[in-house]
Amino acid sequence: MLKAQIKVLLKKSVLDPQGQAVEKSLSSLGYHNINHVRIGKYLEVTLEETDRAAAEAQVREMCARLLTNPVIEDYTFELVEVEQ
Amino acid sequence: MKFGVVVFPGSNCDLDAYHMIQDVLQQPVEYLWHQEEKIAGFDCLILPGGFSYGDYLRCGAIARFSPVMKSVVDFARQGGLVIGICNGFQILVEAGLLPGALYRNTCLQFRCQDTYLKVENYDTPFTRAIPRERVLKIPIAHGEGNYYVDPETLQQLKKNGQIIFRYATAEGEVTPAANPNGSVENIAGVCNERKNVLGMMPHPERAGEPALGSADGKLIFTSILKYWEGCRS
Numbered sequence: 001m002l003k004a005q006i007k008v009l010l011k012k013s014v015l016d017p018q019g020q021a022v023e024k025s026l027s028s029l030g031y032h033n034i035n036h037v038r039i040g041k042y043l044e045v046t047l048e049e050t051d052r053a054a055a056e057a058q059v060r061e062m063c064a065r066l067l068t069n070p071v072i073e074d075y076t077f078e079l080v081e082v083e084q
Numbered sequence: 085m086k087f088g089v090v091v092f093p094g095s096n097c098d099l100d101a102y103h104m105i106q107d108v109l110q111q112p113v114e115y116l117w118h119q120e121e122k123i124a125g126f127d128c129l130i131l132p133g134g135f136s137y138g139d140y141l142r143c144g145a146i147a148r149f150s151p152v153m154k155s156v157v158d159f160a161r162q163g164g165l166v167i168g169i170c171n172g173f174q175i176l177v178e179a180g181l182l183p184g185a186l187y188r189n190t191c192l193q194f195r196c197q198d199t200y201l202k203v204e205n206y207d208t209p210f211t212r213a214i215p216r217e218r219v220l221k222i223p224i225a226h227g228e229g230n231y232y233v234d235p236e237t238l239q240q241l242k243k244n245g246q247i248i249f250r251y252a253t254a255e256g257e258v259t260p261a262a263n264p265n266g267s268v269e270n271i272a273g274v275c276n277e278r279k280n281v282l283g284m285m286p287h288p289e290r291a292g293e294p295a296l297g298s299a300d301g302k303l304i305f306t307s308i309l310k311y312w313e314g315c316r317s
Contacts, residue, residue: 010187014232017190017266066149069142069178071185072232 001084002047004059006067006077009040014072043067046082055079085312087113088126090156090172092147097133097169097289104289105130109305118150127312128165129156131172133225133287143186143228144174153179165209165308166281170226173273173283182276182283183241184233190266194227198297199264199286201272202252205245208275209311210282210304219256220249220300222286224264224272229285231267231274241274249273249284 010016016038023037045062049055059077068075087105091098098115105113116123118136123129136147147153153175160166160181168176176182189195201220203211214220233241241247249272252258263270265285273284288301 013234014187015190015266017188017192017230021192066145067141069145069185071177071234072187 001082002049002052002055002079003082004043004045004047004055004077004079006043006045006059006063006075007040008043008068008073008075009038010072011074052079085111085127085309086125087111087128087130088116088123089113089130089132090116090118090152091132092118092134092136092150092175094136094138095132095134095171097171097287100287100289101130101132101169104292104302104305108292108302109309111309116152118147118152121151121155123152123155123159126159126164128167128308129159130289131156131166131168131175132289133170133172136171136175139228142178143171144176144178147171147175148179157181160276160281163278163280165312167210167304167308168281168283169287169289170224170229170285173285174228176281176283181281182274183237183246184231184274186228186285187230187232188228189226189230189264191264194225195229195264196223196225197264198223199272200252200254200256200262201249201286202256202258204247204250205275207245208248208279208282208307210275210307211248213307213310214303217256218300218303219252219254220303221254221298222288222291222301223297224286226265226285229265229267231265231271231285233268233271238268244277246275246277246279247271248275248282249286
């Protein structure tokens with residue numbers, strides 16, 4: 001089986017209010033070298049699939065249709081082998 | 085004129101919308117459960133506010149794949165009137181019936197308050213009965229009503245008159261301070277290009293009678309009724 005490890009982040013052009021709040025919070029804790037914080041989502045999707053190309057195509061399709069909103073979000077993913 | 089109020093698991097303004105149509109507008113109305121695949125005989129569909137599917141993944145992301153939504157999309161594509169309020173607006177953008185996206189308020193707070201809306205286009209089925217220059221007092225209640233649209237699409241919206249409401253002061257001035265959620269250019273409601281689908285974050289169904297603090301919301305439903313009557317005469 002293959003597991004897709006999908007990371008979803010707001011696009012660079014979209015303001016991330018949560019990231020900004022955390023950035024300020026880190027700064028108030030004394031971490032003055034923080035340049036930028038972005039907060040996103042991490043999804044794991046396990047597929048009963050052995051063919052990597054097929055799995056990759058399916059993950060892209062699922063991201064486009066449901067898992068992400070292409071208007072405001074970007075995503076990256078990796079496929080890793082997992083035991084049944 | 086027959087209205088349908090779509091009910092998703094987690095909708096919580098469906099009763100308010102029903103009350104607005106039945107008791108305030110005094111028109112026939114029926115609930116439509118999200119599993120209905122065929123809908124017929126309706127003149128206007130309302131997607132109410134709430135937290136459909138618990139807002140899991142993204143607000144509206146799962147509801148848009150409800151069985152009823154295929155019929156809602158077909159109805160809208162045929163020119164049928166659809167109004168999405170709050171979560172209903174989120175569902176309409178997720179379904180691609182309206183441009184843009186709605187995400188976390190910049191203040192990070194859930195905002196439950198009255199807002200004042202400047203009407204930007206009176207030439208739509210949803211706004212034609214609103215007196216000119218009238219600033220509408222209609223409440224919001226949301227945590228994810230921050231409207232985002234990319235700059236190119238924003239220009240298109242302006243060109244086509246698709247921006248319908250903007251958050252403003254009580255005097256109708258569109259200012260940064262009057263923006264409760266960080267929406268691009270204070271946008272509170274938009275239409276599709278054909279102007280038969282409206283999405284708005286404020287709740288007109290909660291502001292239809294003076295006893296509720298404002299009757300301005302009724303003007304939107306009166307507009308819909310007038311438009312429909314105009315089409316038939």
